[in-house]
Amino acid sequence: xxxxxxxxxxxxxxxxxxxxxxxxxxxxxxxxxxxxxxxxxxxxxxxxxxxxxxxxxxxxxxxxxxxxxxxxxxxxxxxxxxxxxxxxxxxxxxxxxxxxxxxxxxxxxxxxxxx
Amino acid sequence: xxxxxxxxxxxxxxxxxxxxxxxxxxxxxxxxxxxxxxxxxxxxxxxxxxxxxxxxxxxxxxxxxxxxxxxxxxxxxxxxxxxxxxxxxxxxxxxxxxxxxxxxxxxxxxx
Numbered sequence: 001x002x003x004x005x006x007x008x009x010x011x012x013x014x015x016x017x018x019x020x021x022x023x024x025x026x027x028x029x030x031x032x033x034x035x036x037x038x039x040x041x042x043x044x045x046x047x048x049x050x051x052x053x054x055x056x057x058x059x060x061x062x063x064x065x066x067x068x069x070x071x072x073x074x075x076x077x078x079x080x081x082x083x084x085x086x087x088x089x090x091x092x093x094x095x096x097x098x099x100x101x102x103x104x105x106x107x108x109x110x111x112x113x114x115x
Numbered sequence: 116x117x118x119x120x121x122x123x124x125x126x127x128x129x130x131x132x133x134x135x136x137x138x139x140x141x142x143x144x145x146x147x148x149x150x151x152x153x154x155x156x157x158x159x160x161x162x163x164x165x166x167x168x169x170x171x172x173x174x175x176x177x178x179x180x181x182x183x184x185x186x187x188x189x190x191x192x193x194x195x196x197x198x199x200x201x202x203x204x205x206x207x208x209x210x211x212x213x214x215x216x217x218x219x220x221x222x223x224x225x226x
Contacts, residue, residue: 041218042202042219043159043216090159091158092158092159103149103164104159104214106158106160108157108158109157109158
């Protein structure tokens with residue numbers, strides 16, 4: 001089975017701190033995604049990547065950056081955490097559009113609280 | 116991607132079929148209907164997808180109307196573990212882009 005793991009389930013940080021959220025997938029997927037989920041707003045895409053060292057902005061990239069140095073790892077970086085970045089962060093991966101169901105496989109999520 | 120409309124919440128008795136509706140009246144010819152669910156404190160989980168024919172797998176059945184403007188996800192024998200938020204999404208198959216999750220339907224299976 002595809003496995004997508006995230007480095008932490010729960011994280012508490014202070015305003016202004018630099019925060020790294022790590023995501024690793026074990027199915028050699030080209031595509032990886034970072035979402036945040038907030039009550040009443042559903043999942044919103046922050047950044048995604050189609051390949052190593054490649055990144056594309058999603059719908060809400062402000063205040064975030066990403067890094068994809070290896071195919072299996074996609075990192076989300078909060079350069080200077082703010083309280084409005086308190087949220088559930090979900091990582092996902094998928095196979096290329098030309099194959100399979102194109103379904104996305106999600107990690108368990110990281111609940112980040114910024115104080 | 117086409118917009119979908121789902122009821123915000125539903126209840127279902129344990130052991131009965133749960134029928135979750137979704138309206139997608141602006142769906143395009145190349146867009147598939149996907150269903151995901153999210154159990155509390157977990158990431159979303161893929162359930163099923165289809166284009167125009169009805170589909171069935173080990174988790175659920177998907178019934179798509181002939182005009183493709185609506186669909187129904189059927190969980191044939193709901194269990195307490197099926198309590199979750201269910202998302203209906205429409206998007207083209209051949210794209211690597213994200214899935215647009217709305218707010219979904221919160222299904223509660225009652226003992």
